[in-house]
Amino acid sequence: MVQMTIQVAGAFSGSLRWGGGSSSAATAGCCVQHTSPLAAACRSGWTAARTFASHGMNHNITRGAGSLVCAEASTSGASASASSRAQRPRPRRQGTGGGSGQQARARASTPCAGATAPSSSSSSSSFAASASGSVAPTAAASASAAGVNADSLVFIGFHPEEMDIIRQQLPAVAPVAAAGAQQPGEVGMLSLVGVTEAMLDLTLREALTSSGSSSGASGDGNGGEQGDQRPSNGAVAAGRVVLLRGGGAQELGGELNDLLTEWGVVPALVAAATARHESMPLRQVVAALRDAHARYYELLQPVKLRDSSSSNAATAGPAAGQQQQQQQQLDPADAAVLADVRVLLSAALDAGEVPSIHGDYRRDAAHVAVLDGLVTEAERAELLAWLTAPGHNHAGPPPEDKWEMACVDRVGDNATWGLRPEVLAALRDDPPPPVVALQSRLAALYPEYTLCHMPAQQISDAPGGDDDTDTTLSCFVGNAVMHGDPCAWHVDADPTTVPPYSPWVHNFGYYHNRELGRPLFVTVLIYLNDTWPEDNHAETLFLDPETQLGLFVRPAPGRVVLMEQDMPHRISAPSRVAPGPRYSLVWKQVWVPREGQGQGQGQGGPRDPACADQERAAGFQSLCRPEWGEPVRIGSANRNAGIRAYQPPVQQ
Ligand SMILES: O=C(O)CCC(=O)C(=O)O
Numbered sequence: 001m002v003q004m005t006i007q008v009a010g011a012f013s014g015s016l017r018w019g020g021g022s023s024s025a026a027t028a029g030c031c032v033q034h035t036s037p038l039a040a041a042c043r044s045g046w047t048a049a050r051t052f053a054s055h056g057m058n059h060n061i062t063r064g065a066g067s068l069v070c071a072e073a074s075t076s077g078a079s080a081s082a083s084s085r086a087q088r089p090r091p092r093r094q095g096t097g098g099g100s101g102q103q104a105r106a107r108a109s110t111p112c113a114g115a116t117a118p119s120s121s122s123s124s125s126s127f128a129a130s131a132s133g134s135v136a137p138t139a140a141a142s143a144s145a146a147g148v149n150a151d152s153l154v155f156i157g158f159h160p161e162e163m164d165i166i167r168q169q170l171p172a173v174a175p176v177a178a179a180g181a182q183q184p185g186e187v188g189m190l191s192l193v194g195v196t197e198a199m200l201d202l203t204l205r206e207a208l209t210s211s212g213s214s215s216g217a218s219g220d221g222n223g224g225e226q227g228d229q230r231p232s233n234g235a236v237a238a239g240r241v242v243l244l245r246g247g248g249a250q251e252l253g254g255e256l257n258d259l260l261t262e263w264g265v266v267p268a269l270v271a272a273a274t275a276r277h278e279s280m281p282l283r284q285v286v287a288a289l290r291d292a293h294a295r296y297y298e299l300l301q302p303v304k305l306r307d308s309s310s311s312n313a314a315t316a317g318p319a320a321g322q323q324q325q326q327q328q329q330l331d332p333a334d335a336a337v338l339a340d341v342r343v344l345l346s347a348a349l350d351a352g353e354v355p356s357i358h359g360d361y362r363r364d365a366a367h368v369a370v371l372d373g374l375v376t377e378a379e380r381a382e383l384l385a386w387l388t389a390p391g392h393n394h395a396g397p398p399p400e401d402k403w404e405m406a407c408v409d410r411v412g413d414n415a416t417w418g419l420r421p422e423v424l425a426a427l428r429d430d431p432p433p434p435v436v437a438l439q440s441r442l443a444a445l446y447p448e449y450t451l452c453h454m455p456a457q458q459i460s461d462a463p464g465g466d467d468d469t470d471t472t473l474s475c476f477v478g479n480a481v482m483h484g485d486p487c488a489w490h491v492d493a494d495p496t497t498v499p500p501y502s503p504w505v506h507n508f509g510y511y512h513n514r515e516l517g518r519p520l521f522v523t524v525l526i527y528l529n530d531t532w533p534e535d536n537h538a539e540t541l542f543l544d545p546e547t548q549l550g551l552f553v554r555p556a557p558g559r560v561v562l563m564e565q566d567m568p569h570r571i572s573a574p575s576r577v578a579p580g581p582r583y584s585l586v587w588k589q590v591w592v593p594r595e596g597q598g599q600g601q602g603q604g605g606p607r608d609p610a611c612a613d614q615e616r617a618a619g620f621q622s623l624c625r626p627e628w629g630e631p632v633r634i635g636s637a638n639r640n641a642g643i644r645a646y647q648p649p650v651q652q
């Protein structure tokens, strides 16, 4: 119910690390479990931030001590940082059915006080340098030789309204050249260039020389009125980057994201332009910078697969034909298991219209699927034994050497049993065979994606890693819920609610889950008990907030649930007759589209054209595979929901 969602949000407000100050570490971004001062792990990732669409525009970010810029100053003064109001979630339009229907996809606020930025000390490796392979001289020298204004701020992938704000605000803090004054600029003056989609295929030098001309650049200073010369939203898909060209621009670099944030523009990836960039098409420059940035911050952490199919690695393999290669290399045992997998449910709910990164709105719905047979009975038993102990008595609590009372859905709730951090770390770093088997089969089932662990640390914390709270994050959650345990509605994570100072946002921007070409946030869950009679209850519940309807999934040994992470859901506690805990193991993943849609992440091969076409037609990605047929539509996802039951007979 909507109220319920409000309560969930309310219960969390102020308790996130990025919302409530330093004592709130326990809830921050813990799509995962972690140790913390509150000694509680959280099933939900960004539940606290899950408030209402009406707040979606307000990031409430203030600048000041400990402000959020994640400047990673390079030796040449570049900074790696980012995000953008362009991709900032906007209020979600209501879907069918009316009602308040607030979808909690929008990030309510992105308070950043307390986030400490890595210092711009020389110890930090130069992000610009890693992008280009070496610390190259900046573009200034070659540019001035060409008669192009040496000092420029080149904004790529920013929406027109963002550029308007920047043009308005920047002159107050930096000497910005007047509109059209670019050949060459006055000494010390910065020219401000907004790059349109049409300009992405120009080299940096070409873009600068054509800036203000009919080629589509938005000019300096006040270019807001230039009609079709304003940066088009299409450029956002390539990524949001600010190139700092020349010493004057680079002086501003370390501060730029702070400024953008102060002005209400979500930061972006900021990098020094190098001489090498001068002759590269901007699209390529953006892709290379984003690749380097993703590598530097380890944003893409491919799951471990069987050796034969390890081509899932985001960095591995030639671009072409990888998908086929992965299928060919499928272990015959995995292929045999996959041939017997049954899709019991493929469903859509929680629908509405959401802003796309292109500036328009798209139809959206979240999805859940239930698969039986993805792991064998022997593998299920092996995994349960690995997570507990061989021969463990499952009528009693889980063994305390692997489990602790440390798992919560909401701050303040009593904790339930969760896996200890070292076990969670082992699941990622040294997974037992059943985990590798499941991951390999999922990778085979979804060849269009590179399956990665959610980079929980990078998403949760200020870049640079640990803050002062000694929080250990994990991309796995173990649940052993008992009768009477508190279980609350939550979402696991949502790409619209990642903190703005996180390198994830700098690279991928803000977007609603399922945006084409952007990583899909997916949770994978497996039920592990040997048996689970009906009377034990403990179903997983899924909610369509707008209609207050939903669906449930009964635990069954080895059953796997896939859900898009922004869908509200909860465990229901086992009944009194359940003799022991109900075990589930949960993966929090990001599925990175292989085609990349200009993302420049360099993964794998092309998507299956049929699949890609279907997605394009739908306007979004989904874990429900087209070959499974149309998903069952529930609540707001059912276009017939809310039609009049009684239609008066037509008078003749
Ligand atoms: O075990 C379940 O039914 C759901 C668990 C869950 O929602 C989580 O761990 O985030």
Ligand SMILES: [Fe+2]
Pocket (backbone or CB within 6 Å): 043, 044, 490, 491, 492, 569
């Ligand atoms: Fe969850």
